[in-house]
Amino acid sequence: MRPAGIKWKETLVPMSKPDAIPAPAVRRLSLYLRELEHLLTRERRTVSSRQLGEALGLTDAQVRKDLAYFGQFGHPGIGYHVEELVSRVRRILGTDKTWNVALVGAGNLGRALVCYRGYVKKGFEIVAVFDSDPRILGDAVDPTRNLVVEPMAKLRETVKKRKIRLGILCVPVESAQDVADQLCAAGVRGILNFAPIALRVHEAAAVASVDLAVHMEQLSFQVGNLARAADPGGAA
Amino acid sequence: MRPAGIKWKETLVPMSKPDAIPAPAVRRLSLYLRELEHLLTRERRTVSSRQLGEALGLTDAQVRKDLAYFGQFGHPGIGYHVEELVSRVRRILGTDKTWNVALVGAGNLGRALVCYRGYVKKGFEIVAVFDSDPRILGDAVDPTRNLVVEPMAKLRETVKKRKIRLGILCVPVESAQDVADQLCAAGVRGILNFAPIALRVHEAAAVASVDLAVHMEQLSFQVGNLARAADPGGAA
DNA sequence: TTTTGTGAATTGCTTCACAGCA
DNA sequence: TGCTGTGAAGCAATTCACAAAA
Numbered sequence: 001m002r003p004a005g006i007k008w009k010e011t012l013v014p015m016s017k018p019d020a021i022p023a024p025a026v027r028r029l030s031l032y033l034r035e036l037e038h039l040l041t042r043e044r045r046t047v048s049s050r051q052l053g054e055a056l057g058l059t060d061a062q063v064r065k066d067l068a069y070f071g072q073f074g075h076p077g078i079g080y081h082v083e084e085l086v087s088r089v090r091r092i093l094g095t096d097k098t099w100n101v102a103l104v105g106a107g108n109l110g111r112a113l114v115c116y117r118g119y120v121k122k123g124f125e126i127v128a129v130f131d132s133d134p135r136i137l138g139d140a141v142d143p144t145r146n147l148v149v150e151p152m153a154k155l156r157e158t159v160k161k162r163k164i165r166l167g168i169l170c171v172p173v174e175s176a177q178d179v180a181d182q183l184c185a186a187g188v189r190g191i192l193n194f195a196p197i198a199l200r201v202h203e204a205a206a207v208a209s210v211d212l213a214v215h216m217e218q219l220s221f222q223v224g225n226l227a228r229a230a231d232p233g234g235a236a
Numbered sequence: 237m238r239p240a241g242i243k244w245k246e247t248l249v250p251m252s253k254p255d256a257i258p259a260p261a262v263r264r265l266s267l268y269l270r271e272l273e274h275l276l277t278r279e280r281r282t283v284s285s286r287q288l289g290e291a292l293g294l295t296d297a298q299v300r301k302d303l304a305y306f307g308q309f310g311h312p313g314i315g316y317h318v319e320e321l322v323s324r325v326r327r328i329l330g331t332d333k334t335w336n337v338a339l340v341g342a343g344n345l346g347r348a349l350v351c352y353r354g355y356v357k358k359g360f361e362i363v364a365v366f367d368s369d370p371r372i373l374g375d376a377v378d379p380t381r382n383l384v385v386e387p388m389a390k391l392r393e394t395v396k397k398r399k400i401r402l403g404i405l406c407v408p409v410e411s412a413q414d415v416a417d418q419l420c421a422a423g424v425r426g427i428l429n430f431a432p433i434a435l436r437v438h439e440a441a442a443v444a445s446v447d448l449a450v451h452m453e454q455l456s457f458q459v460g461n462l463a464r465a466a467d468p469g470g471a472a
Numbered sequence: 473t474t475t476t477g478t479g480a481a482t483t484g485c486t487t488c489a490c491a492g493c494a
Numbered sequence: 495t496g497c498t499g500t501g502a503a504g505c506a507a508t509t510c511a512c513a514a515a516a
Contacts (some may be wrong), residue, residue: 050497308477
């Protein structure tokens with residue numbers, strides 16, 4: 001029993017999560033990797049936090065702090081060993097092994113993404129393409145590989161057979177949620193969504209979204225702001 | 237003179253910028269607009285901050301705070317009038333008028349983006365396409381419009397003539413910075429960049445970047461984390 | 473009632489500044 | 495000297511909680 005006449009402050013200690021890594025730091029980690037891989041092609045051996053930051057418009061402290069969330073990779077007085085850091089960061093991001101990917105929606109965008117080179121050396125390979133349009137079933141979708149459009153009915157089977165764990169969603173917005181559900185049910189664990197909708201998936205799956213119109217709007221806003229800053233009393 | 241024997245704290249007041257709007261709030265504003273436009277097609281008249289938040293996985297407080305950065309749009313006891321809010325948000329984002337856009341790089345991705353429907357009703361129209369490959373100059377790039385691939389040499393002239401203020405960059409990474417410079421020099425004010433590089437532009441221009449590989453990596457990391465959370469002592 | 477708008481409290485992220493190491 | 499890793503400080507964003515309005 002609590003004594004009467006005393007106000008209790010319910011200080012629920014927040015059940016110490018093992019200090020979660022800030023989401024912005026994870027986003028930047030990909031950018032560090034991109035720059036590091038670029039340095040590798042230039043055969044740079046080491047790089048300092050300041051140099052890495054300069055290439056990306058960040059401070060040296062930001063770079064060090066970010067990397068420190070994931071471990072101790074640097075060498076005082078030297079910097080970071082590029083090759084070593086690349087392999088460590090790939091390991092952290094999970095791209096040291098190749099992920100098999102399914103793409104759903106073989107429209108203009110879908111087919112363009114299938115042909116996009118550069119996924120592979122980043123650790124991703126599109127190994128299946130699906131579409132609900134019966135007219136394009138069986139169509140070859142990438143001239144350089146024998147990859148044909150499969151029907152949605154084959155989704156579950158193919159995902160299992162080819163050990164597919166990620167999906168790219170390029171279907172119209174009306175069917176996006178439905179297809180996302182199918183992907184999850186088939187065992188896919190992460191979805192890159194190009195449809196302009198906030199997908200709902202169960203908590204054991206991850207979603208990342210790219211909405212072209214949203215990005216254009218952000219540009220529009222920024223440009224408008226720049227104009228306003230340059231000419232505060234613009235034509236009303 | 238300052239009195240001796242007293243410690244002064246140099247509190248440099250940060251030259252009060254008229255309370256800048258948080259970047260995350262601006263990003264979410266686009267998502268609110270997307271959802272609001274969806275509600276409009278459903279002929280919903282009003283929406284509360286809670287409903288809007290639920291659709292996007294945000295709290296009601298977040299929604300109210302975000303919108304409040306831009307003005308007072310709500311009606312206590314009622315919520316937000318959908319149609320009114322849509323037009324106000326479009327105004328804020330600058331998409332109440334149409335922006336003319338140039339696309340550079342008529343490869344697979346570039347051509348797919350040209351054909352992408354849905355820009356137009358969002359306030360953007362691609363009115364010119366450029367490429368440096370002489371073999372595809374003059375090619376029709378969108379069956380539904382008379383839009384042909386122009387040479388880079390025409391960039392400046394066409395940008396002026398068609399009042400183009402935004403650019404979409406779909407060229408290989410090697411030439412991305414060079415083309416970005418050309419776009420800026422031609423008078424383009426904002427660039428949506430699909431090449432995996434951090435573009436440098438002068439401060440009177442804006443850049444937004446979409447790196448497919450980066451998004452895939454973020455998914456990869458999230459999926460790895462989910463797996464680790466579900467099975468903390470996984471197969472080492 | 474319901475729901476907004478908003479100061480205050482809280483949480484989270486970034487920057488600072490420096491000990492320690494090569 | 496040059497550079498990392500890291501507590502502490504500072505700043506920014508989110509959430510809370512409630513007065514006011516319909």
